Amino acid sequence: MQQERLSFIFLLVILCRHGVKAVDLTACEGETAQLTCGDLTSEVIACDSDTANLHCDQGHIKVLSANYGRTNSATCSSGKNEISNIQCTQDSSLSVLASRCDGRKYCSIPASNTVFGDPCVGTYKYLNVSYICIPSSAIIQKRTTCEGDTISINCNNRFIKVLSAHFGRTNSATCSTGRPSNEISNVQCIQSSTLSVLADQCDGTHACFVYASATVFGDPCPLIFKYLNVSYICHPNNQFIKVSAANYGRTNSTACSTGKPADQISNVQCSQSSSLSVLTTQCDGLKDCYVPASTTVFGDPCSGTYKYLNVSYTCGPVFLTLGKSAQLKVIAKLKAQLCLCLYAFEGLQQFSRHTVVFLSLFMKSRYRAASFVCTVNMQQGRMSFIFLLVLLCQCGVKAVDLTTCEGATAQLSCGLTSHVFACESDTASIHCDQGRIKVLSANYGRTNSATCSSGKPADQISNVQCTQSSSLSVLASRCDEKQNCSISVNNTVFGEPCVGTYKYLDLSYVCIPPSEVIQTENSCEGGTFGINCYKQFIKVLSANYGRTNNETCSTGRPADQISNVQCSQSSSLSLLANQCNGKQACSVSTSNTVFSEPCVGTYKYLNVSYICQPNNHFIKVSAANYGRTNNETCSTGRPAGQISNVQCFQNSSLSVLAAQCDGKQDCSIPATNTVFGDPCVGTYKYLDLSYTCGPAFLTKK
Template structure:
């Protein structure tokens, strides 16, 4: 058994704090459309952001050469605006109106492009008039990624409140007060109230969102974007620590891969099967619509309805894979399986076995570019992709209610897999011109889940 000293484990903790986390790039083409950053796990840390134009290729579709000729056009301070709005959040939506600066190139078609990472963090929400309590283990101190006070949805902190107090969802404002009060302390209490943060929207019941991490005091903390160094550790110790960290990461990956789930739903016109992955995305292993034993879904049924235990409909697993693979959540209404009846007098059920696979998941709002990329030597494998809309909150920033109300129009597509599988990087436009229009008048988005793999047969040099 390997044994590691306290010094070595401390080095591991510092190393983790300074790890170079994978980056995402989001590019939004049309003025006024939604620029969306999101982290399935962790919180957003913006690295770069640009509003303008830096080349003649990005977002060039449908534009004249004159419209994209100027390639040194950018709004000053764009990264500071995006960092202020998005750092420390799990999801952040904005559009070009947030920059509020003179147009640096009025006759040039511009776009927003942001590069960001998802940093591991403790995420906390505290309702107005309550106390936010942050605490770290002994020997550690608080480092605040970001904090916002106000309201940005109609579901958080609403219990027992009148509707009028949570209608305004555009009043959440970033604040440095939590960082000023708590950074460097082992524990800290901050009141979520107007007396501390001011009142960004009178009459609205607000809440405080805070994202923070705990760092060892012995780690040297430097400016964001610069690497954190280690004190008093030899190169051999650091090498062994990196080896330990990679080993732990590999074990966690294996543990998440072998997480297999089983769902059984009895037949019925309004019955729905719900598949869900808290971590990773769905990959259907097997699915059967029919009957293979006399006990499952037998309650209240006549004996003759349970007698045929060799009843199954062909192609069920293909239907489930097409609809669910690559998603975090998938719901299947039993009606979609009744294309034929393999055993008319038998009461049937749907049984699905699926695995939650670790994956990179991205969302690109309509008129944006989805950018998939892997490390050197690896290639893309797409689990699944969908274009349309399945909720009223994603890519909804300042869109009219009529554009986000249709939540039953998300269609699976093979176009991302056809375009990107086997490549090291790939860009695809989230638009009707690529995927068709599954719901006219609805503002849509593209969801993609993919992994990076080492190719079975590496390309010849």
């Protein structure tokens, strides 16, 4: 198979997996071209005395930004002279729009002084509005973080869209505990750039951590103790703009010709050669992009001609926005996956017995040269182009890249399990796109000194033996069987397990598919516990070896052997999960030998709940580095001295990850010096890793 043909197949695979939309757009001179791949975000511009119409086919309106005034001389400028003042803004525009339109499916509002007031007398104004359509199933989530703390947003397998944000103070109650009155008295303190700063860092990512400080957002009111207030949603779309063609000029006499004299539309050989580079610089890689069709932006290729901007772009995975060398690396990764798919199908005897697959896979490292070699020889016939494409789209091997800042915890997952961390005073949000929540584990306290430690003094994070035993029952009672669940992370909800320690909530949960039945079984001490999922695979949800009632396994037992109903072995779930998860059948001896003795003299039993699931993919770590290779990643709020060393490598990173995670369906590992060692003292590091989810044989040497 020729290399060019194979690379083309892999490009098609990317399109097959993610979906690509092609868009053609024309904006007349003086208008604004609106390129969007966010699906959620729309922009409306209405000239003075016109009406702005906001509409959602599905869901409801949420206004993100609005201004009635003028910030450029191109928009709504045709035939107008009063356009020179481009510093014209009306601060109340957003509140006016939000009060009239938020929560509705349709909204019409006149762009006029009567509605908004006149921010600049004598200037011809326009109303510029951006809004999103919140899906009916989406929940607007809110976070408030006090100055000096870190806000954490986690959408698990979905993508963050920040709706509103402000760093400052708008009331005297929030984040006021222990603060003198002069630090909380100014309630008109707002940093206007907060939304754009946070959106730049978080939109389109699965998880985001931002330091609530003047270093990040600027200081809108010195001497006032501020807080960061954020609202956002988690949504499934994550496609980006890639501009493929553009011209600002005129190539025909019909486009944008209404009301124009013949001499302004007769030149149809008008092209601005730099149009494409201007558009790609401003828009490639963004989800939404707004560019005025004006000579200010593009220059004037043909004076006296009324021009228009014609653009073609695609919405697709971030791969399409990468440079050629980066795309080749992604294609290399997919080639590796093809090899794995072929190997898996060979093992399942899906190919002819004459098929021979030679697999030599030197997995990608971002830090050292790597190669992917896969040669497929067939003695009888050649695999067809279509079959290769279908194979790649259906084989079920997934590649994942993950970056985790120092102090946070990397969550690798190939199964149903999701993990959520929320710092004290934040809100933990759990969501299932399909099915219902089942909380597996939870702890409100502190078990390491890295998680939720940013800006905290050493004495508040040194106690790493802080656990609250009731955490799981609290979460389960509030969240189990729901599709969405939010819970405040504080002592009021969970109680205080360790005074003086800054705590966090660490929880794991699964989304039980609607078709799945949770099965519960008991096995008395001395017996053998067995699970058989036949052609599906075991996922243990909960387990306890001990006694929580005096009825189960009580026949013929004296009262003193069944009276202790507070007997639990905390390690039961991890022990059983390690032995059974991912298998089709499993048997375990119900004994102290396996689980150890939680309560001497009590006759115990093993209580297990589980489901049989179709997925049986496991983690295989392919590349990892704990250190720093650029000065952009995980740099927010960090002084230059902590991010300047970009030659920081820890050679043992891969072996550490592989030892802890390979062969598991889920794996959590802190990105800390304690785990990996310190390869460069004084540098703020991050853990960068790649792993694949695939059948069990991928984890074998």
